[in-house]
Amino acid sequence: xxxxxxxxxxxxxxxxxxxxxxxxxxxxxxxxxxxxxxxxxxxxxxxxxxxxxxxxxxxxxxxxxxxxxxxxxxxxxxxxxxxxxxxxxxxxxxxxxxxxxxxxxxxxxxxxxxxxxxxxxxxxxxxxxxxxxxxxxxxxxxxxxxxxxxxxxxxxxxxxxxxxxxxxxxxxxxxxxxxxxxxxxxxxxxxxxxxxxxxxxxxxxxxxxxxxx
Numbered sequence: 001x002x003x004x005x006x007x008x009x010x011x012x013x014x015x016x017x018x019x020x021x022x023x024x025x026x027x028x029x030x031x032x033x034x035x036x037x038x039x040x041x042x043x044x045x046x047x048x049x050x051x052x053x054x055x056x057x058x059x060x061x062x063x064x065x066x067x068x069x070x071x072x073x074x075x076x077x078x079x080x081x082x083x084x085x086x087x088x089x090x091x092x093x094x095x096x097x098x099x100x101x102x103x104x105x106x107x108x109x110x111x112x113x114x115x116x117x118x119x120x121x122x123x124x125x126x127x128x129x130x131x132x133x134x135x136x137x138x139x140x141x142x143x144x145x146x147x148x149x150x151x152x153x154x155x156x157x158x159x160x161x162x163x164x165x166x167x168x169x170x171x172x173x174x175x176x177x178x179x180x181x182x183x184x185x186x187x188x189x190x191x192x193x194x195x196x197x198x199x200x201x202x203x204x205x206x207x208x209x210x211x212x213x
Contacts, residue, residue: 004049016192025200081122092137092143104154
């Protein structure tokens with residue numbers, strides 16, 4: 001089975017020496033393939049389709065192109081979406097989020113509709129929390145801010161659409177918020193090695209539970 005992971009810089013693996021949680025997921029799957037007996041038919045591909053700075057509209061615009069370029073003759077596939085942090089950015093100029101939350105919810109719903117043209121195996125990974133103290137404003141982009149109140153609003157929007165569409169939602173925000181998560185963020189928004197490792201473990205366990213890997 002081919003597993004496609006669409007997302008932003010966090011999915012891409014920014015600031016992790018091991019390439020991020022998706023790279024760790026691929027290594028986990030590759031290790032299982034290489035250690036499996038010859039008669040075992042366990043064989044999966046993990047594709048990291050994360051792009052730094054991407055938002056839900058960007059994923060929508062490239063979704064079919066990315067899928068069709070990699071499916072080839074193998075039609076058994078699954079899709080993981082990990083998008084929304086950049087959509088939640090608060091823009092000081094107009095005092096609005098980068099993507100209005102209503103539009104974001106519509107985008108998430110459309111992503112599910114489009115993904116179902118390929119598979120019924122669809123999962124959304126929720127958003128990790130951010131360190132407001134470092135990101136309001138964002139040092140490298142001071143006209144914007146990442147604020148947990150807004151991140152949580154967008155995380156809840158994903159959860160609500162997934163519930164309505166009967167799609168699995170993996171909660172990251174609550175799990176990481178239950179501990180001192182600021183120590184697992186490299187720059188306030190991107191997880192460091194430890195943070196990516198934690199997200200990997202949460203996602204890995206979820207994919208094992210649904211028998212994808």
